[in-house]
Amino acid sequence: MAYQQLSLDQVETAATGFKGPEGVVVDREGNVYGGGTDGIIRKLANDGTVTEFARTGGRPAGMALDQQGNLFVCDPGKAAVLKVTVDGQVSLFADQVGDIKLTLPNFPVFDAEGNLYVSNSSDFVLADLEQVMKEIRNPVPKGSLVRFRPDGSGDVAATGLYFANGTAIDPQEQAVYVLQSSKNNCIRVAMHPDGSHGKPEVFGEDLGGLPDGMAFDTEGYLIVTLPMINRLAVLDPEGKLSILIDDPDGTKTQGPTNCAFGGPNFDHLYIAHLEADHVAKVHLGRKGHPLYDRR
Numbered sequence: 001m002a003y004q005q006l007s008l009d010q011v012e013t014a015a016t017g018f019k020g021p022e023g024v025v026v027d028r029e030g031n032v033y034g035g036g037t038d039g040i041i042r043k044l045a046n047d048g049t050v051t052e053f054a055r056t057g058g059r060p061a062g063m064a065l066d067q068q069g070n071l072f073v074c075d076p077g078k079a080a081v082l083k084v085t086v087d088g089q090v091s092l093f094a095d096q097v098g099d100i101k102l103t104l105p106n107f108p109v110f111d112a113e114g115n116l117y118v119s120n121s122s123d124f125v126l127a128d129l130e131q132v133m134k135e136i137r138n139p140v141p142k143g144s145l146v147r148f149r150p151d152g153s154g155d156v157a158a159t160g161l162y163f164a165n166g167t168a169i170d171p172q173e174q175a176v177y178v179l180q181s182s183k184n185n186c187i188r189v190a191m192h193p194d195g196s197h198g199k200p201e202v203f204g205e206d207l208g209g210l211p212d213g214m215a216f217d218t219e220g221y222l223i224v225t226l227p228m229i230n231r232l233a234v235l236d237p238e239g240k241l242s243i244l245i246d247d248p249d250g251t252k253t254q255g256p257t258n259c260a261f262g263g264p265n266f267d268h269l270y271i272a273h274l275e276a277d278h279v280a281k282v283h284l285g286r287k288g289h290p291l292y293d294r295r
Helices: 129-137
Strands: 011-016 024-026 032-035 040-044 050-055 063-065 071-075 080-084 090-094 105-110 116-120 143-148 154-161 164-169 175-180 185-190 201-204 214-216 222-226 231-235 241-246 256-262 268-273 278-283
Touching: 024 063, 024 268, 032 071, 063 105, 071 105, 071 116, 080 105, 116 164, 143 164, 143 175, 154 175, 154 185, 164 214, 164 222, 214 256, 222 256, 231 256
Parallel strands: 024 256, 105 164
Antiparallel strands: 011 278, 024 032, 032 040, 040 050, 063 071, 071 080, 080 090, 105 116, 116 143, 143 154, 164 175, 175 185, 185 201, 214 222, 222 231, 231 241, 256 268, 268 278
């Protein structure tokens, strides 16, 4: 069933005390984690308190949880994927796959077998902000999608991507979906039973607003954050676009960068905002697709 656009009155503040959170993830106990522009990952507990959970020393972006509750954090400020244990200890997980250096790792996602897919936006480091804006204005295919297997080995799933950003895997585990921010579209990379991958195919186009993060519900609808226009949109299973939340004046959403399902019934959507100090939430009444840590 298609989504209906929500009013801004339905968007609540889950908690303040964050600092420009870009990534957001919710664990099985309902704790919400958000990484800040100050290099601190903060934790929103069920009792409403926000505390410092870990310091990466960089700028944490997208995050994913494994089945033991460890966080895997793409940190473009460190040009690496970091592992954060349940007690907040930070270590290097990976900074290279074959010939590809993870200069700008952006978003991780686990498949059902425990393989970790990571988008690498481009071939420069985060400190080169001028280059970031240049690639947004003049898209170049320097991004990639890589895979880390449970045994620690890694390979490349796709190259030639345009500022590869948010990643998600559909409920049928048929493909990895990747947002190409500089192209304002979403592509899919098929996952074959033999472990190989198909060529990237466009799934949704003309998203606008520099698409950043996304999350699937159980019915195969894909919710996408559009930070440049303070909007959340939905791509239906055929790739058709509709608006979920529209906040042009930034009254409730300020640069929404990522989203994740959570709540007691897994039917609330938590939203991170790069331009604000809070994480928002909205009750969708539709369940999110259970990620690897919930299986």
